[in-house]
Amino acid sequence: MKILDRYILSTYLKSFFSVFTILMLIFLLQSIWVYISELAGKDLDIIVVMKFLIYVSPRLVLLVLPLTILLVSIMVFGNFAERYEFAAMKSTGISLQRAMRSVGVFIILLAAVSFFFANNIIPIAEYNFFNLRRNIAKVKPAIAVAEGQFNQLKDINIKVSKKSGKNGEFLEDVIIHQKKPNSFGNFTVIKSRTGKFISNADSEILQLILYNGNYYDELQPANYQKRTKNRPQVKSSFDKYLINIDISDFNNIDFDNKDASSRYNMLGINELNKTIDSLKKNYINSTNEFSNKILADNSINRLQKKYKMDKIETFPDLLTLFSDLEALSLINISSNSIKNTKSILNIKSKSNLIAKKNINKHIIALHDKFTIGLMCIVLFFIGAPLGALIRKGGVGTxxxxxxxxxxxxxxxxxxxKNSSEDSSLNPIFATWVAGIITLPFSIYLTKQATNDRALFDFNTILMHLKKVLSKSKLLTIFKIDV
Incomplete structure (x- = not known):
């Protein structure tokens, strides 16, 4: 490696690692702020917090790395241009592309490493991060009750409009859905104006006291087959109501427990390809089975025997063949059948939308592992020439x-990507579209900087515009002199 290449590369690497570290710290602080509601008030030890930060860091690399490459490229090559180092290089016959060669090799290697990182490291980190969040959520659930949303605490689902007090123990406008043992669904609803959590450090029972509310209980028939839409309901009022919640399970949380199933962001390329094929086959089979079932349920059965008719009689209205009572009954049956079929089709349509969205997310996750490398290369070839053109180094501009x-x-x-989840865009095109759009821009900037031209050469643009207009004879029509 020549002295010039070593000088340019060492200058770039010094700025690269310092900027990368600073940006990672900024994004880590932002991540802590995003997940602060999951961490605050849990009395987590430093090891668990460090695990949380370690597991969340790899996903941040996908954002920090391209931004670092772009920023450092503008800074370093802007400094070279501002201090006339590029002018000295050009006087000795060294072009911008030649000056970029050593850093370009480093960026290509970095793009390959980023692909390996996205395919092998990030899925493991996402798997551990997801499980750690689930385990943290089980610690001290009373403190984790968020305002304005339902929160699961053992067998109750609680929602509060406002919390107050030192530890958030005082509640306002409480709504509780309570499950019954050996039954499915939430048949008991409790509403109260205010409430309060009471806990003791030595006790494994968390007390929830509700004040001034109502208790609604939907009675279930002993025979499930005899259920009806309009079920009897019991309503009672109370001034004070006590619910005891066993939190013994929450005090013995294994933070290393990993029982979550794999999701699309936890898979490598091989697993994603297999999962996508499996999901597509299941989607096609499910659609075909549903179509055949709907067709079989709503079609007229064919006669088992063939009859030769001497004469075919036609009727203006089939209902005239039946009595008024029978005709009314047939109309009701047909109407109900159409409503049921329409309802089934709506449900299946929503189910297909969810299945298709899941497939698209897997496809996006697969191609994202490749686009990170392209992003690094494209942004380098935007940043380096742009820095040479604007001739501004440092941090400001x-x-x-x-x-x-x-x-x-x-x-x-x-x-x-968001548009492609519901198939508004092709998911493969959606992952590459940003790179496709910025690639011509990077080529243009590199060409302008290599030829030592301005960022936008308006004289050249006007010259080409005049050529186009003269060919179209517009200038002659309006009698404009060129």
């Missing part, structure tokens, strides 16, 4: 430009 470009790239990518 490059930081603003890098953030604007990265946010545009990230917004296009996220928008396309």
């Amino acid at each position: 490059p930081m603003i430009i890098a953030i604007l470009i990265f946010l545009s790239y990230h917004f296009i990518s996220i928008f396309a």
Whole structure:
């Protein structure tokens, strides 16, 4: 490696690792803020918190790495241009592309490493992160009751509009769905204006006291077959109601327990390919079975024997063959059949939408492992020439430009992926569209910087525009001199 290559690469690497570290710390702090409701008030030891940060870090690399490459490329090559080091290189016959070669090799190697990282490290981290979050959620559930949403505590589902007090023990507008043993569904609903949690450090019972409320209980028939839509309901009022919750299971949580099934973001390429094939086959088989069943249930059975008719009689209205009572009965039966079929089709349509969305998420996760490498390369070939063109180093201007470009790239990518989940866009195209859009921009910037031209050469643009207009004879029509 020549001295010039070593100098450029060492300068780039020093800035790269320092910026990468700073951005990782910023994104880690942002992640802690996002998940603060899951961590606060749990009395978690430092080991569990460190595990949480370690498991969440790999997913942040997918954001931090491309942003770091873009920002450092603008900073370093902007510094070279600002200090006229590029001018000195060009005077000795060294072009911008030649100066970028050593860093370009590093970026290509980094893209390959990022692919390995996305395929092998991130799935393991996501699996551990998901299970750790589930285990943390089981610790001190009374403190974890969030406002405005239902929270599961053993056999009750509780929702509160507002919490107050030092530990959030005072509750307002409480709604509880309570399960009964040996039964499915929530048949008991309790509503109260206020409530309070009472706990003792030496006790494994958490007391929930409700004040000024109502108790609703839907009675279930002894024979399940005799159930009806309109079931009897018991309503009672209370001034004070006590619920004891056994929290002994919450005090012995194994944070290393991993019992969650694999999701799309926990799989490597091989597993994703197998899962996608399996999901597609299940989707097709399920659709075909449903179609055949609907056709069989709603079609007229064919006669088992063949009859030769001498004469075929026609009727203006089939209902005239029946009495008024029979005709009314047939109309009701047909109407109910149509309603049932329509309801079944709506349910199946929603089920198919969920299944298709799941397939698309797996496809997006598969192609995301490849796009991270492309993102690194494209953003480097945007940042390096852009830094040479704007001739600004440091943190100020490059930081603003890098953030604007990265946010545009990230917004296009996220928008396309979200649109592809419901099949509005092809999921494969959606994962690559941001790279496809920015690739011509990177080629244009590299060409402009190599030829030492301005970022936007308006004279050249006007010249090409005049050629186009002259060919279309518009200038002649409006009598405009070129």
